[in-house]
Amino acid sequence: xxxxxxxxxxxxxxxxxxxxxxxxxxxxxxxxxxxxxxxxxxxxxxxxxxxxxxxxxxxxxxxxxxxxxxxxxxxxxxxxxxxxxxxxxxxxxxxxxxxxxxxxxxxxxxxxxxxxxxxx
Numbered sequence: 001x002x003x004x005x006x007x008x009x010x011x012x013x014x015x016x017x018x019x020x021x022x023x024x025x026x027x028x029x030x031x032x033x034x035x036x037x038x039x040x041x042x043x044x045x046x047x048x049x050x051x052x053x054x055x056x057x058x059x060x061x062x063x064x065x066x067x068x069x070x071x072x073x074x075x076x077x078x079x080x081x082x083x084x085x086x087x088x089x090x091x092x093x094x095x096x097x098x099x100x101x102x103x104x105x106x107x108x109x110x111x112x113x114x115x116x117x118x119x120x
Contacts, residue, residue, distance in 0.1 A: 023103030065103035
């Protein structure tokens with residue numbers, strides 16, 4: 001389920017403050033399997049402060065980013081198929097929520113990834 005869409009939004013608690021989402025935030029079940037939205041090649045598996053483990057896939061001129069993973073099941077250079085498991089969803093200790101930050105980049109431009117997930 002999409003809990004936050006792409007782009008700028010009013011902050012939920014701070015009046016006159018806007019926040020930017022470079023992708024979409026998807027709410028999931030604790031430990032849920034995170035899968036590739038399209039076939040590609042793993043270009044990075046990294047730990048990003050505040051984003052936990054992150055997998056980046058290359059799909060030609062596009063990159064997809066899957067952040068907030070607790071575990072990963074792929075490695076750099078590995079080819080993956082559509083629907084292949086990349087890892088499992090991290091659960092935040094502060095609120096018990098499990099969310100995936102999913103981003104789509106065309107070159108260096110951030111793009112709304114929601115159309116890539118249509119019908120999935």
